[in-house]
Amino acid sequence: MNDLSSSLLLPAIVFLPLLAAIIAYLIGQNRLQGPINICFSLAQFLLIGLTTLLFLHEKTDQSERYIIGGWGAPLGIDLIVDGFSILMLALTGLLTLLITLYSASYFSGKYSASDKSLRFWPLWWLLISGLSALFMSADAFNIYVCLEIIGLSAAALVALQGNRAALQAALRYLLVGLLGSLFYLFAIAILYRSHGTLDLMQIAETTNHSFPDKVAMILITIGLLLKIALFPLHFWLPPAHANAPTPVSAILSALVVKASLYILIKFWFDVLGETTTLGASQVLGALGGAGIIYGSWCAFRATQLKLLIAYSTVAQLGYIFLLFPLSEYSMGVSSFTGSASQAAVYFIVAHACAKAAMFLAAGNLILAQGDGEIAQLKGIAVREPLNVLVFAIAGISLIGLPPSAGFIAKWLLLTTAIESGQWWWVIVVITGGLLGAMYLFKVLSLAFSTDPAVIESRAVKSTAPVSSVSSVPVSNVMTTVALILALITLALGFNAEFILNISNTVSEVNDI
Amino acid sequence: MTSALFYSMAGLALFAIGFFGVVVASHVMRKILALNVMGVGIFMFLIALAKRNPLVVDPLPHALVLTGIVIAVAGTALALNLMVRIHHIDQSSQEQSK
Numbered sequence: 001m002n003d004l005s006s007s008l009l010l011p012a013i014v015f016l017p018l019l020a021a022i023i024a025y026l027i028g029q030n031r032l033q034g035p036i037n038i039c040f041s042l043a044q045f046l047l048i049g050l051t052t053l054l055f056l057h058e059k060t061d062q063s064e065r066y067i068i069g070g071w072g073a074p075l076g077i078d079l080i081v082d083g084f085s086i087l088m089l090a091l092t093g094l095l096t097l098l099i100t101l102y103s104a105s106y107f108s109g110k111y112s113a114s115d116k117s118l119r120f121w122p123l124w125w126l127l128i129s130g131l132s133a134l135f136m137s138a139d140a141f142n143i144y145v146c147l148e149i150i151g152l153s154a155a156a157l158v159a160l161q162g163n164r165a166a167l168q169a170a171l172r173y174l175l176v177g178l179l180g181s182l183f184y185l186f187a188i189a190i191l192y193r194s195h196g197t198l199d200l201m202q203i204a205e206t207t208n209h210s211f212p213d214k215v216a217m218i219l220i221t222i223g224l225l226l227k228i229a230l231f232p233l234h235f236w237l238p239p240a241h242a243n244a245p246t247p248v249s250a251i252l253s254a255l256v257v258k259a260s261l262y263i264l265i266k267f268w269f270d271v272l273g274e275t276t277t278l279g280a281s282q283v284l285g286a287l288g289g290a291g292i293i294y295g296s297w298c299a300f301r302a303t304q305l306k307l308l309i310a311y312s313t314v315a316q317l318g319y320i321f322l323l324f325p326l327s328e329y330s331m332g333v334s335s336f337t338g339s340a341s342q343a344a345v346y347f348i349v350a351h352a353c354a355k356a357a358m359f360l361a362a363g364n365l366i367l368a369q370g371d372g373e374i375a376q377l378k379g380i381a382v383r384e385p386l387n388v389l390v391f392a393i394a395g396i397s398l399i400g401l402p403p404s405a406g407f408i409a410k411w412l413l414l415t416t417a418i419e420s421g422q423w424w425w426v427i428v429v430i431t432g433g434l435l436g437a438m439y440l441f442k443v444l445s446l447a448f449s450t451d452p453a454v455i456e457s458r459a460v461k462s463t464a465p466v467s468s469v470s471s472v473p474v475s476n477v478m479t480t481v482a483l484i485l486a487l488i489t490l491a492l493g494f495n496a497e498f499i500l501n502i503s504n505t506v507s508e509v510n511d512i
Numbered sequence: 513m514t515s516a517l518f519y520s521m522a523g524l525a526l527f528a529i530g531f532f533g534v535v536v537a538s539h540v541m542r543k544i545l546a547l548n549v550m551g552v553g554i555f556m557f558l559i560a561l562a563k564r565n566p567l568v569v570d571p572l573p574h575a576l577v578l579t580g581i582v583i584a585v586a587g588t589a590l591a592l593n594l595m596v597r598i599h600h601i602d603q604s605s606q607e608q609s610k
Contacts, residue, residue: 141576148583152590159594164601171594175543178587179534182550185580186527189558192573 009051010066010079010136013089016044017129024121034104037121041100044128048093055086065138074197080138087345087499088135088262091352094488095254096128102360102481103247111367111472116160120245123160126153127251134259140188140198140271143263144181147227151177154256158244169239176226176236180260183223187216200271207274217275220267221284227260230284230321231291234314238298241310246363249306253313253359254352261320261348268324269341281324288321289428296435300442304372305362308439309355312398315432316351319413320344322425326416339419342500343412349499350397350405350492357485358394361387364474364482365447374443381447386479388447393486395440397493400433405492519560526553544591551584 020040027033055064063082072078081089103124107117130149137143155177159170188198194212195203207213229237237257241249268276295315302308327340364387365380366372381388397406410429417425492499526549533546558573558580 141579145579145583148587152586155594156590159597162597164598167594167598167601171540171591171598174587174591174594175534175540175547178547178591179531179550182527182547182554185551186554186557189554189561189573189576192558192576193561193564198572 007054009047009054010064010081011068013044013047013051013136014079014129014133016040016047017125017132020044021122021125021129024125025118029115029118033117033121034108037100037124038104040125041097044132045093045097048089048132051081052086052090052093055081074199074202077142078138078199079133079136080201081136084262084265084345085135087349088258089132091349092128092131092135092255095251095352095356098481098485099247099250099356099360100124102250102478105475105477106245106247106363110475116245119160120157123153123157124247127157127256131255131259135262138200140191140200140203142198144185144188147177147181147184147260147263150256150259151181151227154248154252155240157248158240158252160245160248161243163243165239166243169236169243172236173240180223180226183219183226187219187223190216190219200266204271204273207272209274213272214275217267217272220272221264221280224260224264224267225287228257228264228317229314230287230317231294231314232287234291234295234317237314238307238310241313242304242306246359246366249310249363250356250359253310254356257313257317258348258352261317265323265344269327281327284321285325285425288318288324289425291315291318291321292428292432293435296432296439300435300439302439303374305366305374305377305443306359306372308374308443309358309362312358312436312439313351313355315436316347316355316398319410319429319432320347320351322413322417322429325422326413326420326425339412339416343409343416346405346412346496346499347409350409350489353485353489353492354394354397354404354406357390357482357489358398360478360482360485361390361394364478365391367472368474370472374446377443377446378449379447382450384474384479386483387474388444390479390482390486391447392444393490395444397489399436399440403490403493405489405496407493408496514566516560516563516566520557523553523555523557523560526550526556529553540591540595544588544595547591548584548588551580555580 017040020037023040024033024037027036058064063080066079068077068079070076103120105111107120109117127150130146130153134143134146134150137146151174155170155174158173159167190212191203192198194210194216195206197203226233241252244252292315295311295313295318299308299311299315302311323340323344326343365377365384368384368387369376369380393404397404400406400410410433414426414429417423417429530546530548530550530553533549534543537543537546555577558577562570562573564570
């Protein structure tokens, strides 16, 4: 009776945001805009929450399948959930709710031109719909469509600011995304030619060491690495994530890059697992390691606050790629089980929460300061203590200090590296942590510095609001949302077993 | 060489030419066109694939190509729109500086 595969929950998770996109466009700009969108996000959160609870309750060893229209693979398109995808879905639901709350204030007209909200909401819901569908998709071509929905709506969202830098970043982001998707599509064509099906499970059953499968795996890897922005293909990410409106930056760093990563993990370990080699996984790990060092260094050099956080995303994505060499060694054959995959899953969740919190807090600080320059943040802790606190908590998690989700993730990564005898990754991880501390403490020490002259000048400024810098008081909602995300990051550090249990289900249920 | 194989090879060649264009071209317009050439290459490969058995035609690749064309149109439209907007901003800033 609680059967997920026969209930309408799974298609509803895709359908509701699509409906919300249309309604958000139709109602246009009025007072109801914010409340209606918040209602939709609540409904989406409840839908996903219910699905998650049902899935955990059933505890089946099989992944749950929903057959759309009763056609079934290979003719129809199926939706499927397993442990990993339910975790990503839950993350999507949580971030949708929180960032929608944030956006409802952000786009209420106080902080941005009012016509932006009309463009933001439909695109926002399209993005959420694409993400939700992607995490449940069991069909290779359907994944391509989802990737394009995500890519198009994300690029349009980046362009929302309308200035030259944002448009340029959006255009580059769009072109790179299209290029990556085309590589993926070509791989799908090759797979269909040799397997005669597009269903992931059916492809996995007939995968072998044949030449076409290897070519397909290479094309998929290249295409998705472009979209994930692994070093040295990261060039488009910092401008796109830094120039987007704050809520968009948050979802881009927290979920959109992870969506491509999710697909890569699925293909690498499940669908085309037979074709992967030890050498290839070491190459991915090495690129990840280079990304950690390079991204952290660029973050340290950045002068704009949001650019610093965007480069930090490049570095953090590098850590997740250590999954590939570590799991290969620990299992003999590549499979998405064991401690390396647990570390990666934990890292994905930890980074999503911490980075979203950090972007939202940074957006608040920039609004309060009226400027994105890091140097301008001197003494901001006096005026915006809560937002600086959020930034600090998120920073602690990104560096990997206890007690935070990031600490557990790094701990798992380090122990896996030591257990598998690959000590060189340990050096990379520790160096990355030190570099991370360098660039984050740079911001924090500025924020906490109490230069009396600066505070005096602030006081003068606040009494005489004729200065060219336009600073606005940050609404309580926006600060609270950032704070909730930061507290979740802390809570994940104290309650590691919850996530690890779900990711255990991942390893049990990974027979896609 | 069967015609299906011939068209598959032509699709591959188009994909490669398009990729070369995306990497090498400096103007955004050329990059967008090159991406479209790449896409057409894949579509051709898919259509040739539908006829790999000379007796029956597989309809599924045709459906994929139709979907792909819709997505390619949407992506191209968005890219062109962004390109034109950047061009307008550049023009107006040039006029101001004069």
